[in-house]
Amino acid sequence: MKISSLLAMLGGALLAAQSWAAPQFIADLDILSFDGTELDANLLVPDSPPPAGGYPTVLFTNSWVLDKHQYLLQAEALAENGYLVMSYSTRGFGQSGGLVDVAGDNSIADVGVLIDWLESNYPVGRLGLAGISYGAGVSLLGAAADPRVDAVAALSGWSDVVEGLYPNDTVNLVWGTLLVNTAFNREPIVDRVWSDLRSGRNIDGVIEFGAARSALGFVDALNANNTAVLLSNNFADYLFKPNSMTDLYTLLDGPKKLLLNPGTHAITETLGGNDGHIWATSFRWFDHHLKGEDNGIDSEPKVDMTVRISNRLEQFEDFPVTQNSSRWYLHPRLTRFNSAGMKESPYSGWRWRNEFHGGADTAAGTGIPLISDALEGFGIPVYTSMAAINGYYAIEYSGPVQWSTLKIRGTPTLDLWIEPSKPEVQLQLHLYDTGPLGLGRLITHAPITLHDAAVGEEQKISVEFFTTSYDVPPGHRVTLAIDTEGAIYQKPADTRYQIRMPYRRGLDSKLTLPHL
Structure with a gap:
């Protein structure tokens, strides 16, 4: 060689x-x-x-x-x-x-x-x-x-x-408790801020922190x-x-x-x-x-x-990913056993009012805290029976049947007129993909808590849902379900309240869905 x-x-x-x-x-x-x-x-x-x-x-x-x-x-x-x-x-x-x-x-x-x-x-x-x-x-x-x-x-x-x-002024109880209690060597201010947040004291100090x-x-x-x-x-x-x-x-x-x-x-x-x-x-x-x-x-x-x-x-190319959206207006339910509706035109009928109550959770929710959220990453969604939601403690609004795939991309928003019976009330807002058999898959959700609401007065709240990307299949509907308790959030001290939903001309509650 x-x-x-x-x-x-x-x-x-x-x-x-x-x-x-x-x-x-x-x-x-x-x-x-x-x-x-x-x-x-x-x-x-x-x-x-x-x-x-x-x-x-x-x-x-x-x-x-x-x-x-x-x-x-x-x-x-x-x-x-x-x-x-x-x-x-x-x-x-x-x-x-x-x-x-x-x-x-x-x-x-x-x-x-x-x-x-x-x-x-x-x-x-x-x-x-x-x-x-x-x-x-x-x-x-x-x-x-x-x-x-x-x-x-x-x-x-x-x-x-x-x-x-x-x-949205709602204490994230499960996650906050988990974080605070697992930081064994923490500065005292961490406990002080968490205590203030849970009790509603010194919120300005919490925000500054x-x-x-x-x-x-x-x-x-x-x-x-x-x-x-x-x-x-x-x-x-x-x-x-x-x-x-x-x-x-x-x-x-x-x-x-x-x-x-x-x-x-x-x-x-x-x-x-x-x-x-x-x-x-x-x-x-x-x-x-x-x-x-x-x-x-x-x-x-x-x-x-x-x-x-x-x-x-x-x-x-950028976010928001689309400028297209559908706007659906909320229409009343006739009895507690009927779903309310969402339509493309505003409600223009007689003055009407629905109500539901605090004091109990319903089938609407985000599933088992932490576990259901993790499973979603593997394609396992949170399911619920929509028939188990509507009634004394909740209200749901059914949207129109989708004849082609509705590709929701971005941050849905809700403008909602309410009349609360107490100054502190909480709403848990959920969007579901509801199939022909009445089984719903969670699309997204959002909580909101009012701590100083005008009791007995009509007032509008505006809420952003959590950003999502979801395809609603043909033959399915989008359902908006509203109740007053969520498994991961802290409830108000007094949950014995009513939420009235007023409907009349010029008082438009509406859901806006960004989509492709």
Whole structure:
């Protein structure tokens, strides 16, 4: 064998060995933050020399309760692709010191300290932040605070803390209790704010606490930094609903991408749901904005929306995805045993009034808390018998039969005239896809609580349902079901009230459905 051929073979073997060599994994790093708090982190260093501008770098932030080990699979995949990757436990979680402050000033300052440490010890190029849930919120706020952050992947995050825990002035009891009681090392202010929210005291203070922790209030900084922001949220996420994230998305001026998926909070991303589309897109986002790869993600449609139940992916140029809508007006029911109606023309008959009562839950709802929401990501919807809703404790309105598929895309809204019998009342609003046999599949829902209503007076409320993507099949109807209690929400202290629904010319209650 010629010497040149032998050298070529050896060279090829060395190159192959290098390409399969694992990145260096540093399992335990204790990094002192600005106030002496120890932050527990791990690090993956590529087994390749840094590019001229330094390693593309990603800093992963843990979800609530979890720690630095959460993203090992994703971190390894990035490191094998040439990224320097750090994962850390936020203060109060894992082996990190300090107390949980709900993405407060200390936690955001920690992000800057970790970036400083990376830059002091390694050649850092363009840098991105990523995380699920709590990690997503911290990533967005960290990017707003530090212009060194070039890109963000915020998955199942929030842009408005108060909207998550107090949607339409309604206490999100199940999720709020779960969060507070699982943060064992928390700052006292967390308990104080949760107590105030549950009791209805010092709501201005609650809002102030939330505003300082909500990216929606720091959008100018994200725009000034020209941060490339990827947002991903799930339709059945009843903690951090898509609505506030779509609000943030529309205000961003820089590079942006929005993913809207079936499933509930954090489960879709954690279990690799949506056929892996969320993480694959996040990696492509970083490849383009941190590595400079021309992979086409910057020229693709900005909005990826996956249809509920069918899990079919659709892409749109922007959000809102459609300007088309149908407007259906509410018409009265004649007795408690008949459904009311929704029609394309306003009610113009005699003055009429329906009523229903608080004090009991009905078959209308979001299913088993947490469990039903998670199953939806796997194409298993929440079903209910529509015949079990209408009556003394609820009212339902049946829309017209759809002779072709009604492709609901976006945020339905409801303008509703009511006459409450007490100053504090709650309404749980549900939209169902009702088949010919009277079985309904939940499309979306929304709560609303009035804490100082004008008793005995006609008044209009306007409510946004949670953003959705749903196909109503031919032969089915959209049904609006309204009752006064929901399994995941805190009820008013006194549930013995009546809700009267007035109907007359010029007093139009209407449902607006955006659709393709």
